[in-house]
Amino acid sequence: MQCFRDVYKDFEGAGAQVLGVSVDPFPSQGVFAKSLELSFPLLSDWPRYAAAKAYDVWRENLNLAARVTYVIDKEGIIRGVVESETDMEVHSREALRIVRELA
Amino acid sequence: MPLKVGDPAPDFSLMDASRNHVTLGDFKGQKAVVLAFYLLAFTPG
Numbered sequence: 001m002q003c004f005r006d007v008y009k010d011f012e013g014a015g016a017q018v019l020g021v022s023v024d025p026f027p028s029q030g031v032f033a034k035s036l037e038l039s040f041p042l043l044s045d046w047p048r049y050a051a052a053k054a055y056d057v058w059r060e061n062l063n064l065a066a067r068v069t070y071v072i073d074k075e076g077i078i079r080g081v082v083e084s085e086t087d088m089e090v091h092s093r094e095a096l097r098i099v100r101e102l103a
Numbered sequence: 104m105p106l107k108v109g110d111p112a113p114d115f116s117l118m119d120a121s122r123n124h125v126t127l128g129d130f131k132g133q134k135a136v137v138l139a140f141y142l143l144a145f146t147p148g
Contacts, residue, residue, distance in 0.1 A: 004139060016135040019125065021117060043117035043125055045140075054113035056106055057140045070138040072112040076131055079108060095137045102135050 001038060003092040008039050016071075016099040021045050021052070067091070071098045112136075 001020050004011075011018050018040040045051045052058040057068045069091040071080030080098035082091045106112075114127045115138075130136050 001139070001141060004137075011137060014135075016137050017130055018137045018139065019117075021138060021140045041119045041125065043119055045117055051113075051115040051117055052140060054115060055138070055140065066140065068140050070106070070112065070136075072127065072136040072138060074130065074132055074135050076112050076114075076127060078106055078110045078112050079135075081106065081108060091139060095139070099135055099137065 001042070003089050004040065004095075005038050007092050007096055010096055011040075011099060014096070014099045014103045016103075019043055069095050071095050071102075073102050112138075 004018050004020065008018060020038070020040065020042040022042055022044055049058050055068070055070060057066045059066055066083070067085050067088070069080075069082040070078055071082075073079045079102060080095060082094045084090045112127060116124050116126045119125055127136065
């Protein structure tokens with residue numbers, strides 16, 4: 001999530017809300033958010049993983065959620081899907097590019 | 104079915120650190136939403 005924190009103001013400027021979604025329980029997540037001093041909400045999908053399942057990022061066999069970033073326009077339509085397990089910087093960079101196109 | 108560009112985004116209800124519910128509908132007509140799923144706390148990225 002550090003990559004999103006670093007460019008959060010750019011998302012804000014483009015009129016977008018960044019939401020981090022974790023499958024972690026509350027205690028560790030609170031520590032996590034605080035430790036990074038994030039300026040956007042980290043939301044919990046624990047314990048039912050309903051959002052991860054609805055967005056098809058839940059990996060049943062691995063019992064974890066894949067790293068996927070969705071860009072949703074203000075009418076509720078998906079405008080971008082960024083998938084990369086290894087390069088997190090690409091998530092914020094691509095998402096910001098798409099958000100700016102929408103703005 | 105994987106979601107793709109052009110699909111309607113499923114609504115969600117997630118809890119923030121103060122245990123308030125945040126839904127996609129909260130932003131409709133107002134803001135684009137960047138929904139970033141990540142694995143586990145304290146993983147890089």
